[in-house]
Amino acid sequence: MSGRLYIVATPIGNLEDITARALRILGACPRIAAEDTRRTRALLTHFGIAPRSLESLHAHSNDREIARLVDALTAGEDVAFVTDAGTPLISDPGDALVRAATFAGITVIPVPGPSAVLAALMASGLVGGAFRFLGFLPRDGSARREALAKVCDTPETVVLFEAPNRTAVTLRELADATPDRAACIARELTKLHEEMVRGTLRELASLEREWMGEVVLVLGPHEVAARAESIDDAAIDERIDVALAQGEHSRAIAERLAAWSGRPKREMYGRVIARKQKLES
Incomplete structure (x- = not known):
């Protein structure tokens, strides 16, 4: 049987937030992959856990390093993956490992916990x-x-x-x-x-x-619609004139105006071009 990949959440600050399940998994898994091994080793030491294998897996890890972990899982070893803090894969690395594991038919188990x-x-x-x-x-x-x-x-x-x-x-x-x-x-x-x-x-x-x-x-x-209704054409044109005077690009002005006014970007781009031509004439 193949091993299981555990995605383990760790504290985002207060160490008391770690779960009993996370401690059990980290203590039992023969392999722990971590975004930062130094930080994870300090966490494990605090809780008296001596990992049998602690290896690095971060956002810049290559395919060979991911394949090594998948090979271990396929051979029957359980692997726990943790990031610096909080829940892995939430603006943190780990997605490539999970995708490779699921492609290989490995069971992926979330161990939820702290999340910023x-x-x-x-x-x-x-x-x-x-x-x-x-x-x-x-x-x-x-x-x-x-x-x-x-x-x-x-x-x-x-x-x-x-x-x-x-x-x-x-x-x-x-x-x-x-x-x-x-x-x-x-x-x-x-x-x-x-x-x-x-x-x-x-x-x-x-x-x-x-x-x-x-x-x-x-x-x-x-309310996006209410914002669009509250901004009239004169206010938009005033912002366009100021931005053009500052030398900003038409597309950049249109994108910012669309965000501010709630109106379509295409409409704002056309308005910027029209104002630009009028000012240059």
């Missing part, structure tokens, strides 16, 4: 039913503008991860599009300096402070 996404939602007061998790936003370029537009076009609650040094910029960009949307910044969840900061995106973006530690941003549900 769910912890932030629990305390935000902004769940409102369905929610959408988008992970980390792209850092720049059209990919970032499109991702921001997707956030603004989502009426359900949205959960984002963000690096502390980019949190202020992201808040300003989101506030530019949907200033009155309710939001919560969940920082350093389950850790000593855990903090929940709530307000509208406009209020959060105006805070003059440094964001430190692990950051999860929860945006409350909002």
Whole structure:
């Protein structure tokens, strides 16, 4: 019989959050694959677990390293996979291993536990039913503008991860599009300096402070149609003129305007081109 692949959630901060089942699996599996072996070894040592085999498997691991683990599973060995913290595969590596294991007919077993996404939602007061998790936003370029537009076009609650040094910029960009949307910044969840900061995106973006530690941003549900109805053509044209004066590209302006106004990107692009031609004539 082949072995089983266990996907094991570990604490995101407070070590007391580890489950009894996770400890049992980690202690019993002959192989543990970890995103960061040093961090995982420290966790295992804290709980008195001496792994028989602890090996690295991270986002940049090659096919040969994944195949080695699948071979071990096929030969009958159980394997536990953990990431740095929290639930694997949620903006963390592990997907390639799971896909390879399922393709080989290996049983994959989730061992649920701590999750920064769910912890932030629990305390935000902004769940409102369905929610959408988008992970980390792209850092720049059209990919970032499109991702921001997707956030603004989502009426359900949205959960984002963000690096502390980019949190202020992201808040300003989101506030530019949907200033009155309710939001919560969940920082350093389950850790000593855990903090929940709530307000509208406009209020959060105006805070003059440094964001430190692990950051999860929860945006409350909002009415996309109501936002589109509240913005008239004059306000759109004013923004277009300012952006053109600053030398921005037409497509970039249109993407940002679509996110802000709730109107179709094609309509905004046509309006930008028309304004550009009028200003140049």
